[in-house]
Amino acid sequence: MMLLLILVLFGIPEYRYCAPAYIDPDTIIKPEHIQRDVFELKDDVTRALDPRPPPEVSDQDAQEFLNDLGFLNGTYPSDEILTRADHIDGDAIATALKQFQKLYQLPESGLLDDDTRRLIAAPRCGLAELNIVPDRWTKQLLTYKIRSFPANFDPSTARHLIRQAFQQWSQHANLNIVEVSGASADIYVSDExxxxxDRLGQQCIFNRNTTLAHAFFPEVGDIHFNRDRIYSEEEFLSATMHEIGHSLGLDHSISKSSIMFPMHIRYHTEIPEEDRAALQALYGTRRIFKQSIPSATTKNTLKPPKLCSLEKIDTILNDYHGQIYIFAGEYYFALGERNPTGRPISTKWPRLPANIDAAFTCRNRKTFFFKGSKLWVYADNQLEAGYPKLIADELPGLPNHLNAVYVTKAGSILAIRKKHYWFYNPNKRPQVSSHFPRLIYDFKNMPPNMDAALFHTDGSVYFFKNREYFTMDMTNFTVSAGSPLEDKWFNC
Incomplete structure (x- = not known):
């Protein structure tokens, strides 16, 4: 009786009621949300291909955007949109949206869906506002002069980034581009x-604050940065490289991996191969004579590890090509080879740090990497503009410091941290319901503190911990006993 009174007054010790040994998996509510997620999968073109909440874009914003780019005034990509007398305003906008979606390889719904909002809201080049025709320079030595710098940059920093951007282009073609300080130059760079x-006295305008800059084709080539824009160094470098492409005679590309894609959706630190080829078609290929220099050897240089030497993994990833990668520390390993050697993560995913917490590839072919409180998003192994960002902002409701994450067949996300899990449905608001987090013991026999998870192309869900993997039966949500990684994943 006295013991009962003490427990009532002072509470049950924390180690008693938190211990998972007192939880019977057979009595837990089964995770019907996952089963419903599979059953509710539909082939609907309006379903988002991206789990992140879309930016705020009103109908008026969309109309102004489509008009700026010529989709509503008959200048781009065809002149038939508003010339048809049977089009009322609503139909004209829907038609323009379809034209825009078709051009940029989005589902042609004619609706302002989530993926269309993302592209409309992205920072962009203002070249369409100038409406000029591409050309090429007739000489191989070009000069540029910087008249003014963006206000949020130290001039020396801005000058370095501009020089770096010009060098990125000139190293790939028979062009020499140098900065001058004299009275005249071929290309003038300024903050406006x-x-x-422009230099001829014609009026120019930045219609939106989301417009980064615009440039003129040869043989003018001037570059104007938007004075109202606050640039990061990464954005400024990538935007400058894009505008220099115009200055050298390249038009916009509909390839999202190209630096000449009109919306600034990815960070570029070097010129992609497709753009190098386009420039070389105009000016020819620069001959580079490489001199072999003996590399210095360091006695204490650590060799990259072999896959079979790993005691545990950080995460596992199945990319949009079907290739599976293991991540451990600062290295990644491509499965399929026999005991492959690790390669530095940054050589395939630039600016991605080591010791990743979790990762997955979404239905839109974009790869999401989690570490701590931050999220990195890559498309074609190019970092999307503005990343890394906070997980809380990009995937609201999911926690920081995840252990494992995988994407269901319907595009929802199941995230695990220690002994809890969260279910994120991108088509619901809020995306994570108040029922979460829940204990992982909803899944019978699930061990806590998993290292990684994967929804495989074979239709199975796998979990990984230390040197073992586990398979989940999706009919009764039961996790199998652990098996050695060598049985299926490590070809040792």
């Missing part, structure tokens, strides 16, 4: 207000 004039 929304309403300004």
């Amino acid at each position: 207000p929304a309403l300004h004039r």
